[in-house]
Amino acid sequence: MKLSLTRKPLLVGILALSCSYVGAQTLTTDMIKALTSAKQGSIVLLPDFLSEKIPYIGYQQIVMPGPQHVISDDPEYIRVPEGIALQERVAPGAVRLYVYNVNGVVEPAKMPRKISAVIQNTGATPMQLRMLRYSSQPPSANYYLVGKNGLADYFASKPDTKVLTIKPGERVAIDPKLEQNVVTYDQLTHGFYEFTIDQPGLISVVQTDPATSGPAAVARLKDVLPSKSKSGAGRGVFGVSNYRIITNDIYDTKDGVKELVMADGVKDPWVLGSEGSSSAVAKLSGNYGVMYNIEMKWKSTDGKGLALVTWNARGGGQWCDAMANSMVVSEGKFKQGIIQLPADKLTTGKAPEAILVQIFKPAANGEEQTIKMTWSPPGASCLPTPLVFIPIDL
Template sequence: MKITLGLAIICGTMQLNAQTIKSEEAISLLKAKQGNVVLLKDFFAIKPADIKYNKVVLPGPQFIISDDPEYIRIPEGIALKEAVQPGAVRLYVYNVNGVKDPVKIDRKITAVIKNTGKGKMHIRMLKYSSQKPSTNYFQIGKQGLADYFASNGNEQVRVVEPGAAIAIDEQLERNVVKYDELTHGFYDFVIDQPGEINIIQTDLNTPGPVALKRIKTVIPTGHKNAGRGLFGVSNYKVTAVDVLDTKNGAAEFVVADGVKDPWVLGVEGTSGKESTLAGNYGVIYHMEMKWKSTDGKGLALVTWNSRSGDNQWCNGMAATMVVGKGKFNEGIVQLPNDRLATKGAPEVILIQVFPPAKNGEEQVIKFTYSPPGASCLPTPLVFVPVDMDLVK
């Protein structure tokens, strides 16, 4: 994940033209395929209007993230230890094999759950995303979200005896994680006994549950990355306050900036201290906006890398969203899908085009967003009025 020193924090200062778009740029958007990068050379001038929104915490799973330390520098240790209660759990694993002293060595990074209750634990996966370890963090970030959004889980129920432990993801048990490679897993599951989740780095030949019995070291937090702990929010409902009218020009949603949308707070289990989820990575935003067209124009929804000029960590951005039907069908779209990542202005990524209603009545746009791992934040979601008649 990227923020300052490894993850993204604050909104960039690059600005967009909130009033007009040149015909040739509108044509470029209207001719582009969904998810493709489009160059808008004359569009970056004036900041678009902010879309004011209400944000409500939705019921959701207990949420645990493991990203501090992001780079696990010792050969064997526990990077996270958190207690969970019966019910739904979301686990986001984002850890890198950082062992290089005295030499770089292959490692295993795995997630283990221990049954701390008195009865048998039953665990079932509701949603699942597990990526092959790689140094291509952008690809892992956007593919990980795409797989999570597409997942329907499975009906398999695994049983864990009291006091016993199992691997949450058997694929992590088999992975070979080379130096500087990222382990990325995103899981929603349900349990019926209290448990303890551990993220472990160990050797390739030792199963995670076996390693858990012998490892005594819980690596201290460094407070340099997204965070570590059990957090109080996993899902938000974001609703625009006003009806967007295309006659008023471009406008943007900005979430996950740490300012107007503060970072989620939680508790780090080992120390008992407050923890901050810098970036709100793993939080799912269910977003909704009403709009109308009193001038006959449609809306193009785009995003871009607003942090490209900040530092070396922010020179690229890649994301994934679920967007409602418009010119393109409803569904999951990787951003971008014609290359690995977008750089910065004048590049934007086309997410969807929404045609105006024939009678000018209000319409509702719904989409699902989660801050993309490995990218600096925020990634503004910009609605640009476009004359649909320019392309027949």
């Protein structure tokens, strides 16, 4: 996850979006045909149509109950052979942990490493840990692939029936796969988990040599690596893990093209938290790992259907040349479920490329309908990634 002029950015410059759409508002016959004939998740070319000045769909953003949100992405690149990149205390209850760290060791030489997540039971009685959602990706230098598959696997995962018991004072690896992975230089370790604990705990993300267990490395290290601040989205425990997004008004297809914009740092500010090693206020630039549960009411008084697309609004340049995401969308022309964006290739580039997410049919009598989506900011891609709603003839 990157914020500015770094090799694999997530956000490059925040521009205020105007509420007047000065781009082309009318789809050509070829573009309509391309949308209506496209497969779900495929790239569709919309020349001279996509713009950062598409009118907003206003919404209310409600913080919903959710797990403690712990993220390890600062320092994103761990430059020392052994060190703790994150260490945070968590209370009994639900925890969402997002590990996004890279083997960045070049001194004394590039070397294979292990990056593992460890939890210690700091309570007085045995801890019961039960995994609710689990996503663990093989280490890779293809950050787009890892971020895209990581979200898709998280959405698809189910609660585990097994319970891990951890003795008071004991340290264990949260994810056995991370314990086994060998991470070479510039490879990303990506783990995305949600679990419950019934005792207080201490979570650490550590880089060490492949032969040393994560718990053993944490036990012999005393200090947490300093923050790099400019090389990652942030680290700490954050106060928001789930948003409910409710549109202010019923969107009518007769009102033309409109978009939902989230995780832009302006309309949707970055969530705040605390950073345990310094007691400083932490900012999660990008809101990574936060789940946006969206409910959009719409109707069609002109008989048009509604195409939902997304695109790489920061497309182009050295840092934002591609975008890849995964989300959950309700039923329309295609079945409800998880869709990788794009589905027919790894990434999308810049405009005129758009990704078809879903097509919604108008009600026969023009009655109100509700579109439901679960969206989260895509790791390794520039933000924002708008959701654009386009009235079309079906």
